[in-house]
Amino acid sequence: MAGDRVVIVGAGVAGLVSALALAADGFEVTVLERAAAPGGKMRRLGGIDSGPTVFTMRWVFEELFAAAGMNFADHVRLQPLHTLARHAWDGTSRLDLFADEARSVEAIGDFAGVAEATRYRTFCRDTKRIYDILEKPFLRSERPSMAALLGANGFRGLFDLPEIKPFSSMASALAQYFHDPRLRQLFGRYATYCGSSPYLAPATLMLVAHVERDGVWSVEGGMHALATALADAATSQGANIRYGAEVREVLMANGRATGVMLASGERLDADAVIVNADIAAVADGLFGKAASRGAPAIPARARSLSAMTWSMTAKTSGFPLHRHNVFFSGDYPAEFDAIFRRDALPMEPTVYVCAQDRGDDAVSIDGGERLLVLVNAPANGDRHVYDAAEVQRCAERTFGVLKRRGLTVTPQQIQATTPNDFHALFPATGGALYGRSSHGWTASFQRPGARTKIPGLYLAGGSAHPGPGVPMAALSGRAAAACLRMDLTSRARSRTTAMRGGMSTR
Numbered sequence: 001m002a003g004d005r006v007v008i009v010g011a012g013v014a015g016l017v018s019a020l021a022l023a024a025d026g027f028e029v030t031v032l033e034r035a036a037a038p039g040g041k042m043r044r045l046g047g048i049d050s051g052p053t054v055f056t057m058r059w060v061f062e063e064l065f066a067a068a069g070m071n072f073a074d075h076v077r078l079q080p081l082h083t084l085a086r087h088a089w090d091g092t093s094r095l096d097l098f099a100d101e102a103r104s105v106e107a108i109g110d111f112a113g114v115a116e117a118t119r120y121r122t123f124c125r126d127t128k129r130i131y132d133i134l135e136k137p138f139l140r141s142e143r144p145s146m147a148a149l150l151g152a153n154g155f156r157g158l159f160d161l162p163e164i165k166p167f168s169s170m171a172s173a174l175a176q177y178f179h180d181p182r183l184r185q186l187f188g189r190y191a192t193y194c195g196s197s198p199y200l201a202p203a204t205l206m207l208v209a210h211v212e213r214d215g216v217w218s219v220e221g222g223m224h225a226l227a228t229a230l231a232d233a234a235t236s237q238g239a240n241i242r243y244g245a246e247v248r249e250v251l252m253a254n255g256r257a258t259g260v261m262l263a264s265g266e267r268l269d270a271d272a273v274i275v276n277a278d279i280a281a282v283a284d285g286l287f288g289k290a291a292s293r294g295a296p297a298i299p300a301r302a303r304s305l306s307a308m309t310w311s312m313t314a315k316t317s318g319f320p321l322h323r324h325n326v327f328f329s330g331d332y333p334a335e336f337d338a339i340f341r342r343d344a345l346p347m348e349p350t351v352y353v354c355a356q357d358r359g360d361d362a363v364s365i366d367g368g369e370r371l372l373v374l375v376n377a378p379a380n381g382d383r384h385v386y387d388a389a390e391v392q393r394c395a396e397r398t399f400g401v402l403k404r405r406g407l408t409v410t411p412q413q414i415q416a417t418t419p420n421d422f423h424a425l426f427p428a429t430g431g432a433l434y435g436r437s438s439h440g441w442t443a444s445f446q447r448p449g450a451r452t453k454i455p456g457l458y459l460a461g462g463s464a465h466p467g468p469g470v471p472m473a474a475l476s477g478r479a480a481a482a483c484l485r486m487d488l489t490s491r492a493r494s495r496t497t498a499m500r501g502g503m504s505t506r
């Protein structure tokens with residue numbers, strides 16, 4: 001109900017989206033963020049975007065701003081990218097994927113032959129179909145159940161796609177589409193967008209390929225500008241965002257969340273609390289024992305990927321970089337085997353390079369340019385110490401892969417972030433960046449929805465439903481706001497009815 005007090009723990013994308021939606025509805029919203037700036041994983045290091053770099057599903061943000069009576073385009077400037085990414089395998093094999101399907105078909109034809117290009121068309125058709133089937137009953141639902149999905153319009157259509165069995169792995173489905181192992185590797189990489197292995201993730205995750213084809217934009221001012229715009233929008237609607245404010249406990253009375261206690265000892269009362277920290281932090285008791293019932297634990301073996309990243313300015317030569325570049329390892333199964341089975345960094349990693357000063361054209365840049373270099377890593381930041389020697393060895397392997405694919409990087413300034421650092425930034429995760437891994441076809445149903453067992457306590461973020469990624473976390477923030485609004489409204493109604501009947505529920 002308008003005027004009710006809501007505390008939101010965390011100014012990640014989901015927390016900010018909940019804040020915007022609820023403040024626009026007239027709730028009295030306070031966001032408490034332990035860091036010094038908004039965005040959470042969407043962070044900057046020395047002016048370099050050091051978290052998400054691929055912006056997709058623009059419609060999510062357009063809808064969110066519109067619901068608050070604002071126009072997204074007035075707050076965030078986007079440039080469509082015609083080239084989605086440049087992929088490289090060795091010194092000579094390169095393939096660009098484009099937003100325009102026909103251009104990709106042509107490029108794949110040149111790269112791997114006409115038959116493979118025809119199969120790519122089928123792949124595009126089917127991934128669109130998967131997306132269309134799942135958008136409403138899964139992505140837009142507050143929390144899907146298998147039963148609801150089975151009953152949803154069109155869901156059974158998934159079983160009609162000959163190459164996909166919803167119960168098969170992404171890698172085995174991709175093997176039905178593509179004969180060229182490089183293409184299987186390229187499209188399998190989309191599993192990592194959910195922090196998962198293509199050999200263990202379900203085939204339905206191939207819908208990410210459609211999401212990218214549907215549009216990738218670069219954000220003027222960098223991805224962090226999106227976080228700032230969301231924070232400004234929420235503030236303009238009346239939300240109060242406090243930085244350097246760490247929450248230690250969700251306070252409870254009579255089994256209901258009634259506020260929070262900060263590390264400073266300050267208490268804030270609230271009618272409802274939304275936690276945007278990782279659900280593992282709730283389950284592990286970082287917000288108090290009573291609140292821990294509010295989220296399912298994520299066992300270490302079920303964690304998604306972490307990463308080793310280097311935020312840098314550097315001179316580059318020898319390879320025509322685009323904005324998004326992927327340099328593939330020679331042995332993809334070995335990479336995921338190292339991470340998920342042996343809890344170790346891969347010997348030869350696949351390397352993602354975001355060249356942040358570049359747009360669609362592979363222009364040459366004299367002097368230094370800003371790069372984020374990323375390799376996947378196990379989420380063991382709470383039980384393994386990445387010392388300077390190990391980080392150095394990982395850097396040598398990473399930049400060695402780039403060199404063998406033709407790219408020489410000469411750093412000017414460089415800052416590494418390890419799974420230990422990610423664990424410190426996002427407590428209780430071991431550095432896992434995407435919540436629970438999406439391994440096995442039931443994994444998607446194991447992410448909790450926004451409502452918890454505890455009245456007045458809600459979850460929002462990439463570790464909750466519908467999952468990780470900036471737009472998905474935003475959808476989760478919207479779902480948390482919607483559930484909270486609905487629950488407080490019906491609580492107020494039942495209170496009024498009870499009062500009329502002559503008794504108070506307080």
Ligand SMILES: Cc1cc2nc3c(=O)[nH]c(=O)nc-3n(C[C@H](O)[C@H](O)[C@H](O)COP(=O)(O)OP(=O)(O)OC[C@H]3O[C@@H](n4cnc5c(N)ncnc54)[C@H](O)[C@@H]3O)c2cc1C
Pocket residue numbers: 009010011012013014015032033034035038039040041042050051052053054055056245246247248276277278281307309374425426427433434460461462463467468469470471473474
């Ligand atoms: C290196 C990297 C690359 C990525 N690439 C992409 C990409 O290209 N495209 C994409 O869409 N997604 C990408 N992602 C994933 C995406 O960034 C996340 O899924 C999304 O940003 C998560 O948002 P969230 O709402 O879960 O909040 P988070 O970003 O997890 O933020 C949670 C916030 O809660 C705060 N917090 C935690 N505990 C407390 C406490 N006790 N008190 C107060 N505050 C607290 C934290 O400080 C943090 O600010 C990437 C992530 C990383 C790290």
